Amino acid sequence: MKVAQKMSSKSEFSKPRNEIMSALPAIAACVLVACSSDGGGGRDTTTDQQVDMTESSENTSADDTSAEFECFEDVDCDDSDPCTVDICSSDDFVCSHDPVDADGDGFFAMEARETECVGGTDCDDTDASVFPGSTIAGCTPADRDCNGKPDDDNDGDGQKWIGCGGTDCDDADDAIHSGSTEIACTTEDHDCNGHADRDNDSDGYTRIGCDDGLDCNDADDMVNPGNAELPCDGKDNNCDCLMSPTEDADSDGYANVICVASGLQADCNDEDCTIHPLAAEACDKADQDCDGTWADGNADDDEDGYLDILCGGDDCDDSNATLSPGSLDLCTGGIDEDCDGFIDCRPGAECTAFGGCAPIVDYVIIAAGTFTMGSPDSEPGRKSDEPLHQVTLTHSFEIQATEVTQRQFFAMMGYQPGCNMTCGDDCPVECLDWHEAAAYCNALSLSFGYEQCYTCTGSMDGVTCEPSAIFASPYDCPGYRLPTEAEWEYSATAGRSEGTYNGTSTLTHCENPNTVLDPIAWFCGNAGSQRHRVGTAIANPWLLYDMLGNVQEWCHDWYGAYTGDVSDPWGPVSGEGRVIRGGAWNATAAAARTSSRNFGDPFNSVAVSLGFRIVRTLP
Numbered sequence: 231m232k233v234a235q236k237m238s239s240k241s242e243f244s245k246p247r248n249e250i251m252s253a254l255p256a257i258a259a260c261v262l263v264a265c266s267s268d269g270g271g272g273r274d275t276t277t278d279q280q281v282d283m284t285e286s287s288e289n290t291s292a293d294d295t296s297a298e299f300e301c302f303e304d305v306d307c308d309d310s311d312p313c314t315v316d317i318c319s320s321d322d323f324v325c326s327h328d329p330v331d332a333d334g335d336g337f338f339a340m341e342a343r344e345t346e347c348v349g350g351t352d353c354d355d356t357d358a359s360v361f362p363g364s365t366i367a368g369c370t371p372a373d374r375d376c377n378g379k380p381d382d383d384n385d386g387d388g389q390k391w392i393g394c395g396g397t398d399c400d401d402a403d404d405a406i407h408s409g410s411t412e413i414a415c416t417t418e419d420h421d422c423n424g425h426a427d428r429d430n431d432s433d434g435y436t437r438i439g440c441d442d443g444l445d446c447n448d449a450d451d452m453v454n455p456g457n458a459e460l461p462c463d464g465k466d467n468n469c470d471c472l473m474s475p476t477e478d479a480d481s482d483g484y485a486n487v488i489c490v491a492s493g494l495q496a497d498c499n500d501e502d503c504t505i506h507p508l509a510a511e512a513c514d515k516a517d518q519d520c521d522g523t524w525a526d527g528n529a530d531d532d533e534d535g536y537l538d539i540l541c542g543g544d545d546c547d548d549s550n551a552t553l554s555p556g557s558l559d560l561c562t563g564g565i566d567e568d569c570d571g572f573i574d575c576r577p578g579a580e581c582t583a584f585g586g587c588a589p590i591v592d593y594v595i596i597a598a599g600t601f602t603m604g605s606p607d608s609e610p611g612r613k614s615d616e617p618l619h620q621v622t623l624t625h626s627f628e629i630q631a632t633e634v635t636q637r638q639f640f641a642m643m644g645y646q647p648g649c650n651m652t653c654g655d656d657c658p659v660e661c662l663d664w665h666e667a668a669a670y671c672n673a674l675s676l677s678f679g680y681e682q683c684y685t686c687t688g689s690m691d692g693v694t695c696e697p698s699a700i701f702a703s704p705y706d707c708p709g710y711r712l713p714t715e716a717e718w719e720y721s722a723t724a725g726r727s728e729g730t731y732n733g734t735s736t737l738t739h740c741e742n743p744n745t746v747l748d749p750i751a752w753f754c755g756n757a758g759s760q761r762h763r764v765g766t767a768i769a770n771p772w773l774l775y776d777m778l779g780n781v782q783e784w785c786h787d788w789y790g791a792y793t794g795d796v797s798d799p800w801g802p803v804s805g806e807g808r809v810i811r812g813g814a815w816n817a818t819a820a821a822a823r824t825s826s827r828n829f830g831d832p833f834n835s836v837a838v839s840l841g842f843r844i845v846r847t848l849p
Contacts, residue, residue: 301325313339313347330355337361340376351376369394397422415440444469484508496520535646544569544654555637555655568641568655591638593628594721594773595848601720602727604792604825609729611738611820615827620795621716625705629713629721630843632764632775633658633783634670642673645690649838656763658781658841664808664832667712667784667842668695674844675709683707697786704786704800705847712786713845714800715809715827722777722812722824724770729823730778731770738820751779751822757815761839778813778822781841785809789829808832814839 301307301318307325308316314327329338330347332355339347339355353376354360364374368381369391379386382394387404390396399422400406410420415428415437425432428440433451436443446469447453452460457467484497484506498520499505509518530537534551537543546569547553555569566573604618637655639662640646649661665686672682672695683704686695701707704714713721728734735746742748742755749768752761757779765775787801787809801809807829813822816839820826830840 312343312345313350332356333358333360335359335361415443438469537652542652555640568637570637592631593846594631595628596626596717596721596772598623598626599720601723601725603716603719605729605823609734609823609825610736611729611818611823611826613827615791616825617792619792621720621799622797623716623720624798626848627713627717627845628848629717629774629845631769631773633781633841633843634667635659635764639670642677643670643690647691647836653761654763657761658764658776660761660781660838660841661836662691662841663834663836664712664784664830665693665695666691669693670842671710671712671844680709680846681707683709683711703798705798708847708849710844710846712784712842714798715785715787715811716799717845718783718785718811719824721772721774722770724772724774726771726824729825731824732768735819735822739818741819744819747779747819747822751813752776752815753779753813753819753822754816755819759816761815776812778824779817780815781812781839782810782814782817782821782828782837783812784830784840784842785811789827805829806831807835810835810840 301323306316307318307327309325309327311327313330315330317326317328318324319326329350330342331338331352333352335352335358337352337355338350339352340350341347342355351362352360353362353373360372360374360376362376364376368374370382371380373379374381375384377384382390382396383398384391385398385400385404385406387398387407387410389398389407389409391398398407399419406418406420407422410422412421412430416426419426423430428436428443429445430437430448431445431451431454433445433454433456435445435448435454435456437445437448444455445453446466450465453465453467453469455469459467497506498517505518505520507520509520530543530545531548532545532551532554534545534554536545536548536554538545538548545554546566553565553567553569560567561575564573600620600622602618603621605612605616606618635656636646636653636659639659640655643666647659647662647666668684669686672684672686675682681698683698683701684695685698686693688694697704698707704711722731724731730746730750732750733746735744737744737746737755740754744753744755747753748756750770751767762780764780767776767779769775770777785808787799788803788805789807789809790802790805793799810828810830811826813819813826821828830837
């Protein structure tokens with residue numbers, strides 16, 4: 231607001247000077263700030279405008295008395311601006327219009343009568359202690375310094391100043407308060423914890439990452455390059471990236487068991503940095519997290535040889551070693567011992583002599599007959615020990631439709647010889663010698679009350695068996711046994727005369743695709759270097775599965791040369807190896823022929839691709 235300046239020039243008035251001087255006392259008495267609610271004596275804006283025009287006129291003569299005595303023309307000096315104080319001077323009777331400062335603190339009001347006063351800075355013109363720059367202490371929500379923020383939170387960061395009982399250690403900087411984040415390498419204490427951000431534990435060492443800082447733990451004043459290494463405190467005290475050797479030999483950050491007394495969580499293997507109390511468990515047999523168990527339900531906690539279902543296994547209760555796919559399913563146990571989903575025996579299963587459930591096995595009856603055994607000279611992959619000859623089998627027999635599975639073997643024998651524990655219980659049993667296979671046949675015969683075809687001593691993988699001397703030939707035994715080589719080939723051909731029951735393969739190695747073998751046999755060209763569940767390839771016309779692939783199969787006979795046309799052959803009376811027949815998941819196409827022959831040491835041949843199936847002569 232422009233303030234009227236006093237006029238030094240004089241203007242002529244129509245009244246004589248003596249009349250004017252006689253009126254001065256009355257005029258001087260009228261110092262008009264507000265003579266009434268509307269400004270005093272009524273507003274005379276017209277007169278103000280006239281006087282202003284006079285003041286701003288170009289009349290600068292020495293006798294400009296009309297300007298000098300403008301109060302005579304407008305005795306209340308009111309210019310209608312609520313932001314000014316209008317006063318008529320008693321000296322020269324000129325109007326002055328000063329900004330409002332009602333509390334007299336030297337700062338003009340920001341607002342008067344609900345009107346914003348341009349240039350005013352006093353946010354409360356009724357209180358002389360409130361003005362810009364006021365330093366009068368106050369811990370109230372009042373804004374004494376007119377900065378738009380309460381006195382107890384002068385930087386407006388939402389936290390009260392320490393001096394007002396709050397936690398803000400610098401109430402002039404809204405970036406500094408107890409809830410602020412440290413700015414790592416500054417000398418300020420942004421989080422008001424009493425420590426400079428670059429040395430937050432106040433140990434005299436700057437944290438790593440700030441200039442040449444060397445403190446590897448700036449939250450602990452017992453950890454810095456100047457400290458000595460202390461035993462059994464779980465800390466790298468001197469920032470050399472190692473705890474004391476007796477404390478953490480594998481440097482995984484977890485203390486050795488010798489430090490358990492210090493209250494630390496023990497590292498159960500201080501030679502392996504992947505094993506410690508906070509390590510993640512895995513599907514293996516290691517106790518990575520030092521809790522005393524293998525994998526907390528994720529591997530084989532009960533050490534029964536079967537993986538938990540969470541690791542892709544099929545152990546239905548990995549906390550109980552008596553419950554697993556290889557357990558003997560009891561007839562009256564009331565629980566599902568073998569994890570097959572059935573309490574006690576599966577429907578149709580019978581109880582064995584041991585009180586267990588006999589595995590459900592499908593058999594195919596093969597009628598007695600005559601066939602051509604061996605292979606023609608033109609057959610790809612043929613070997614010299616396969617001459618063609620006629621064989622007559624005078625006894626009908628039943629043969630298992632699939633290879634004996636891991637589930638069936640364990641249920642009968644109580645142990646698992648298989649090398650591969652991940653394929654599953656319905657995969658063929660393997661890695662067992664001829665004597666173990668013969669012992670299985672005896673156990674199965676015993677469970678059904680049949681005479682046993684072998685005489686065995688010892689147990690499990692230490693068993694030794696020989697064909698029973700009470701029978702003139704294997705065909706005479708009424709119990710379960712291994713098939714003779716002739717029975718096996720007769721069953722595999724299923725009345726066909728080609729290299730396989732699906733034709734003759736011209737490919738003899740692992741080539742793929744192989745249109746002859748791919749549908750009927752798992753061999754090196756299609757097995758993916760692994761075993762498969764029995765019965766997943768197409769059966770031969772007599773409904774026998776996996777005769778030419780998956781695993782090779784032990785036969786009853788000693789290996790020897792063919793002797794020409796014969797009836798009911800069962801090989802030489804002795805030899806160096808027992809006959810092995812059929813192809814395997816890791817064998818070539820040449821081995822997956824019905825006439826392909828092999829043999830192995832009955833004690834020492836326990837290959838990863840060697841199993842068996844069983845037969846029984848029918849009355």
